[in-house]
Structures are given as C-alpha cells and as structure tokens.
Amino acid sequence: MKIVNLLAVVDNEKCRGCRTCERVCPVLAIKMENRKAVVDNERCRGCANCEQRCPYYAITMVKREQPIAVKVDVTAVDYALIEDLCRKAKFNPEQIICYCTATRAEEVAAAILQGAKSPEEISFLTGVRTGCKVECIQPVLRLLEAADIKPEPPKGGWQWYGRTVTVWEIPEEVKRKYASRGFYFDEDIKILDRVANAPLQGRSDS
Amino acid sequence: MRPPIMPIPPRPSQYGIDPSLVKTRVAELPGMTSIGLKELFPDLPDVIYPSAEGVAAIRKATEESLKNVDMSKIKPEHSVNILAAHHGFTLLGGEPYAEMLKTIKDVIEARTGCKNIRLRAGVGLRFRETEEYIKRYGLDEYFNGKAIGVAPVDEGIAIETEVGTLYGIKKIYDADWIVHAHNSDVREVHFHRQVDRAVKPFGMAYARIETRSTYHQNLGPRAANFTARAIFDSPFVQSKFAFASFLTVAPNGIINVDSDNDLYALNDRVTQSGCKYYGKMMTLFGEIDECIAALDFPCPVVYVFSAGVIYANFAGANTDLYDLDIALPAYTWYTEAFYGKRGKPLLDDIPRVNKAIKMCVHNYAWTGYPSAFFSEHIPTIVVGQEQADLFNRDPQNLTYMKHAMVAEDTKAAMEFAYKVTGTKKVLIFDGAMGGINVSEPLAEFLLKKAPEVSKRVDEELLPKWLRQRGVIL
Ligand code: SF4
Ligand code: SF4
Numbered sequence: 001m002k003i004v005n006l007l008a009v010v011d012n013e014k015c016r017g018c019r020t021c022e023r024v025c026p027v028l029a030i031k032m033e034n035r036k037a038v039v040d041n042e043r044c045r046g047c048a049n050c051e052q053r054c055p056y057y058a059i060t061m062v063k064r065e066q067p068i069a070v071k072v073d074v075t076a077v078d079y080a081l082i083e084d085l086c087r088k089a090k091f092n093p094e095q096i097i098c099y100c101t102a103t104r105a106e107e108v109a110a111a112i113l114q115g116a117k118s119p120e121e122i123s124f125l126t127g128v129r130t131g132c133k134v135e136c137i138q139p140v141l142r143l144l145e146a147a148d149i150k151p152e153p154p155k156g157g158w159q160w161y162g163r164t165v166t167v168w169e170i171p172e173e174v175k176r177k178y179a180s181r182g183f184y185f186d187e188d189i190k191i192l193d194r195v196a197n198a199p200l201q202g203r204s205d206s
Numbered sequence: 207m208r209p210p211i212m213p214i215p216p217r218p219s220q221y222g223i224d225p226s227l228v229k230t231r232v233a234e235l236p237g238m239t240s241i242g243l244k245e246l247f248p249d250l251p252d253v254i255y256p257s258a259e260g261v262a263a264i265r266k267a268t269e270e271s272l273k274n275v276d277m278s279k280i281k282p283e284h285s286v287n288i289l290a291a292h293h294g295f296t297l298l299g300g301e302p303y304a305e306m307l308k309t310i311k312d313v314i315e316a317r318t319g320c321k322n323i324r325l326r327a328g329v330g331l332r333f334r335e336t337e338e339y340i341k342r343y344g345l346d347e348y349f350n351g352k353a354i355g356v357a358p359v360d361e362g363i364a365i366e367t368e369v370g371t372l373y374g375i376k377k378i379y380d381a382d383w384i385v386h387a388h389n390s391d392v393r394e395v396h397f398h399r400q401v402d403r404a405v406k407p408f409g410m411a412y413a414r415i416e417t418r419s420t421y422h423q424n425l426g427p428r429a430a431n432f433t434a435r436a437i438f439d440s441p442f443v444q445s446k447f448a449f450a451s452f453l454t455v456a457p458n459g460i461i462n463v464d465s466d467n468d469l470y471a472l473n474d475r476v477t478q479s480g481c482k483y484y485g486k487m488m489t490l491f492g493e494i495d496e497c498i499a500a501l502d503f504p505c506p507v508v509y510v511f512s513a514g515v516i517y518a519n520f521a522g523a524n525t526d527l528y529d530l531d532i533a534l535p536a537y538t539w540y541t542e543a544f545y546g547k548r549g550k551p552l553l554d555d556i557p558r559v560n561k562a563i564k565m566c567v568h569n570y571a572w573t574g575y576p577s578a579f580f581s582e583h584i585p586t587i588v589v590g591q592e593q594a595d596l597f598n599r600d601p602q603n604l605t606y607m608k609h610a611m612v613a614e615d616t617k618a619a620m621e622f623a624y625k626v627t628g629t630k631k632v633l634i635f636d637g638a639m640g641g642i643n644v645s646e647p648l649a650e651f652l653l654k655k656a657p658e659v660s661k662r663v664d665e666e667l668l669p670k671w672l673r674q675r676g677v678i679l
Binding site for chain 2: 130142159178
C-alpha cells in the first residue's frame with residue numbers, strides 16, 4: 001500500500017516545455033498542454049520523479065490536504081490464481097517487490113488479474129515504482145509476462161525499455177566461465193526457488 | 207582516553223534538514239572517546255589522506271598513478287567522459303574525490319591534447335545529489351560547464367551483453383572514450399559481497415533502472431554483480447573504455463590512487479585490500495555483543511559510516527558478509543523482501559538483523575533511500591521533529607516514522623537509549639576520519655578484541671575469502 005501525501009505542482013513561469021517530466025512519470029500523470037507541463041492531480045502518485053529531473057527546477061512537491069491510500073484489494077481475486085501467477089513469475093506471493101511501499105507480489109498479481117495491462121497502470125493502482133522509482137520495474141514486467149501480457153513502453157518515454165535476464169536464464173557456458181570468480185548462480189537459484197515455493201504466512205497485513 | 211574526533215559539519219542539501227537544526231553531535235556528549243584505527247589494527251596501511259599535505263597529496267598520487275596508463279587512443283579531436291559516482295563525494299569530506307577528478311582531467315588534457323573532456327556523475331536514489339556536489343566542489347567551472355549529474359531514469363541506451371540486452375544511461379556513453387573514476391571504499395558489502403567491487407558502477411551509477419532492478423531483483427544475492435560485469439565486458443563498453451582511476455581506501459583513510467588500463471587487474475588489487483582491511487573491521491564489529499548505534503552524518507540512514515563500515519553492514523555484522531557460502535546477509539533488499547506478512551522471514555534459515563544493536567539514535571541522516579526496514583526491526587529514536595517531517599515527505603520513507611520515536615534533543619535521546627537498553631556501549635556512525643568515535647566501555651571492548659580478530663582474519667578468513675573470489679595475487 002502507498003499513502004500519497006504529495007502532489008507535483010508546476011511553475012508555469014519556469015517551465016520551458018522540454019517534456020522531460022512527461023518522459024519520466026511512471027503513471028503518465030504529467031503531460032504537455034500548450035507547451036507547458038500540466039499535472040493530473042488525481043493521477044499523480046507523488047513520486048517526485050518529475051521534480052527531481054526537471055532541468056529548470058520548475059516543479060515542487062507540495063503536501064496534499066487529503067492524502068490518497070493506494071492499494072489493490074487482494075481478497076477481491078481468487079487467491080489460487082494469484083498464487084499461480086506469482087509462482088510462475090518465480091515470486092512468493094508474500095515476497096516484497098517494492099521496498100519503498102512494501103508492496104508484495106500478490107498485490108501486483110491481483111492488479112493484473114483485475115485487468116491491469118502495463119507497468120503504468122500497475123503503478124497507478126498499487127504505488128510500485130513511485131517510491132525510489134528505480135528498483136521494481138523487473139518484477140512488474142516478470143509478473144505481466146507470467147500472465148502472457150507483453151506491454152509496450154510508452155512512446156518516446158524513458159519510463160522503461162524492456163525486461164532483462166533472470167538468474168534462471170543465465171546460459172550454462174556463462175556460469176562455467178565465471179565459476180571461479182565468486183558468482184554463485186546455481187546456489188542463488190536454490191535459495192530463490194526455496195523462497196518462491198515457501199509456504200504462505202497467510203495473514204492479511206491490513 | 208582520547209578526545210573524540212569532530213565529524214564533518216552537517217551539509218545543506220535537499221535531502222537533509224537545515225544544518226542549523228543539528229545543534230549537538232553525539233561525539234560531543236560526555237563519555238565519548240575515539241580510537242585511532244591503527245591502534246586497533248597496527249598493520250593497516252599508511253594513508254596519504256587525511257594528512258598535513260591535504261588534497262595536494264591526492265593530486266600528486268593521481269599524477270603518479272597515471273604515468274603507467276596508456277592514453278594513446280585518445281586523440282585531440284576526440285571527446286572523453288570521465289565517469290564519477292556519488293559515493294566518492296561522501297568519502298572523507300568529498301574533497302579528495304573531487305581533486306582526483308580534476309587531476310584526471312588535467313592529465314588527459316596535457317598528455318593527449320584533447321580538450322573536450324566532460325564529467326558525468328551518476329547517483330544512487332537521490333537524483334540531484336551529484337548536482338549538489340558538482341556545485342559544491344566547483345566542478346562545473348573546472349570542466350568548463352561540461353559537468354552534469356545523470357540519473358537512472360534519464361534517457362537510456364540498449365547494451366548487448368553475454369546475457370542479453372541491458373540498459374545504460376545514454377549520457378554516460380555519449381563520448382568517444384570513457385574513464386571510470388571511482389574509489390575502493392567497501393561500502394555496500396552486504397550487496398556486492400566484495401565480488402567485482404571495482405566493476406559495480408557499470409551496473410549501478412552508470413546504469414538505467416532496468417539494469418539496477420535486474421541486479422536487485424532478477425539475479426540472486428551472490429550472482430547479482432554479474433550484471434555489472436556483463437555490461438563492462440560488452441563490445442560496446444569495451445570499445446569506449448580508456449582506463450580506470452581509483453582512490454584506494456582503507457578504514458583509516460586514502461592509501462593511494464590506483465590507475466590501470468586493465469580494470470580486472472585493478473579489481474583484484476581492490477578485492478585483496480578490501481577483504482583484508484575492511485574484513486578486519488567488519489569482523490571486529492561482528493564481535494560487539496550489545497550497543498547503541500548513533501547515526502550522525504550527511505547521507506542516508508544505511509550509508510552513515512564508522513571506521514569505513516556503513517550502518518547497513520553493521521545491521522548484518524552477525525553474519526560473515528565476506529563468506530560466500532552464506533547465502534544471505536541479515537540485511538539486503540533480498541532479506542528485506544523475504545519477510546512474509548507476519549513479519550517473519552519466509553524461510554527459517556534467513557538470518558535476522560544483528561541483535562547487538564539494541565537501539566538506534568538517529569541524530570542526523572538524510573532521506574533518499576528506502577530505510578523503513580531499519581526502524582521496523584531496530585528500536586529507533588529520531589532527534590528533532592524536523593527530521594521526522596522530512597522523512598514523512600520522502601516517497602521512499604513514508605513509513606520510517608511509523609516505527610520510530612522523536613526526541614527533543616540529542617542528549618535526551620541518548621539518555622533514553624541508555625535507560626531502556628541498559629548498555630553503555632555506543633558506536634557512532636559519523637564518518638570520523640582516521641579513527642572511530644565510541645563510548646569508553648566500547649573502546650575498551652574493541653581494543654581487547656582486536657588482536658584476536660586480526661589473527662583470525664589473516665590466518666583463517668582472508669585465505670577463504672580470496673579463494674572464493676579466485677583472487678591470487
Ligand atoms: S521537465 Fe520542467 S521544464 Fe520540462 S516540461 Fe516538465 S516542468 Fe516544464
Ligand atoms: S506521479 Fe511522480 S512524476 Fe508523475 S506527476 Fe506525480 S510526482 Fe510527477
């Protein structure tokens with residue numbers, strides 16, 4: 001769950017319409033209108049990506065009067081389906097995949113099972129990718145792929161480019177080549193598999 | 207007992223509170239002392255910084271080390287990107303790293319006639335951090351306006367590697383040549399496990415979010431560093447790589463500057479000194495049975511350091527972070543991710559946070575790194591409402607204060623900590639140079655334990671650690 005207590009506010013005097021903010025917003029909440037950036041207040045998840053990257057320091061983050069709680073209800077979906085999807089993507093459903101918001105794989109899976117089809121929609125619904133903005137793109141792409149969804153990155157955007165390798169896909173010859181240099185691929189597969197298949201603790205954290 | 211070493215003053219930054227709000231440093235309180243690191247481990251190397259010579263020693267060492275580097279590929283009409291990363295600027299005040307960067311520029315220019323030399327400085331999770339350092343150290347002027355901070359959400363570039371496509375930051379690679387300017391400070395040994403430490407920025411500070419996410423989520427805790435090696439080994443990066451220059455660092459300061467056209471040769475040297483010197487500090491810290499940890503330095507909670515060891519490593523010092531047979535430290539993002547809904551690890555053999563940390567007094571630290579795991583697992587008391595408010599505004603730390611308490615001032619926080627924990631041992635993470643600030647009982651404890659730790663590392667642990675990494679020098 002994420003509590004959104006901030007909102008991006010653009011200073012029109014400073015904005016030069018460079019589109020950087022539009023290209024980095026993980027939920028597509030800031031867009032150009034008449035060559036100025038405009039924030040969709042309801043959509044903004046307060047991540048500060050735009051504020052942190054605007055080359056002209058035209059954006060500030062202000063406190064929202066009414067914070068928004070962003071969360072997908074896991075109980076609204078058949079848990080067996082959630083479990084299947086997570087384990088197919090090699091996650092334990094209870095595994096945290098976003099450290100800033102402590103969002104678990106099950107919540108992202110629930111969002112997908114309820115119809116979310118892209119990282120942008122998932123971030124909007126769950127808050128993942130709106131904390132540090134860096135670490136959780138791959139789990140999101142893996143869970144989408146496990147649901148046979150192949151999203152396209154936003155056109156012209158820098159939000160994300162593509163899924164990358166997982167430890168289960170490292171070629172054997174690569175493993176062999178670097179075996180003596182401290183890369184413990186097979187041993188790590190063992191622990192990640194054990195985590196993915198570990199029994200659920202099974203209590204709602206609400 | 208010696209007087210404490212005064213830590214560097216608080217810094218103005220958008221990631222920290224106003225320096226004027228930091229009224230007392232923990233080291234100033236009664237009962238605090240310092241130990242010179244060479245008192246603990248007499249075999250620590252001599253340092254060139256801190257020293258009476260100041261940063262001039264860094265300039266000299268950089269020039270000296272670059273004498274052995276081949277720069278013949280760089281032509282006057284070419285462009286060169288000197289690649290830097292944010293952590294160098296928190297090391298011993300930051301000036302030594304800035305001086306090394308300036309010297310590299312000057313030497314390249316003098317030796318090759320090339321004038322188009324730019325600085326590209328990567329960040330962690332605080333996207334404007336290096337912009338602040340560039341101004342602070344006058345690097346923008348020094349590089350004739352060609353010094354910029356780059357962030358992992360900036361425009362990317364696909365890099366084809368042995369394990370498929372990974373992504374770098376476009377501006378890192380937009381020159382004919384790249385120079386990797388870094389440091390060997392052990393920093394996040396809980397993540398990199400001292401495997402390919404010298405190569406890591408190619409998968410972090412110079413990399414896009416997809417690559418960093420691969421490192422932290424797609425590979426395992428001991429395989430993850432391969433991400434950086436895959437990128438560095440790619441034909442694309444190899445075609446641009448000129449050389450690397452490192453501040454080589456030990457817990458007591460900067461030992462030298464090491465430059466090489468062969469990054470892996472440099473990497474092996476760094477692996478050995480990292481395992482030996484920081485390995486001793488880590489092992490000694492692992493011996494601490496109980497203490498109050500005090501954070502007092504301008505950088506995020508996890509990174510505040512003491513004797514070269516960061517707080518995040520101390521949170522895992524109950525396991526041997528260098529021993530690759532141990533799958534998981536007690537703290538990494540992997541460990542953190544593996545706690546289920548009941549707040550217990552998903553597997554019984556996942557190690558718990560270092561029980562020796564009875565309480566954490568957060569006197570001064572920055573935001574900009576997800577740190578709620580710490581306040582959730584270690585009783586935490588934050589000094590001043592302003593720091594608490596800052597955390598509540600940080601998208602990465604919205605629940606940090608949920609688990610922490612606020613004290614009015616430093617003295618009250620420490621008195622509370624003494625009372626509740628019953629221990630008088632205090633370890634201060636304030637980046638004191640050349641020594642370590644601690645309370646008197648902890649000083650006695652560490653001085654007593656150090657000789658045995660030193661012997662154990664030299665005779666038992668170091669040979670194992672180096673064997674696991676294939677490093678034979
Ligand atoms: S990044 Fe800044 S200047 Fe560029 S369009 Fe957005 S608000 Fe305007
Ligand atoms: S979600 Fe983030 S990037 Fe998008 S408008 Fe809000 S603060 Fe800016």
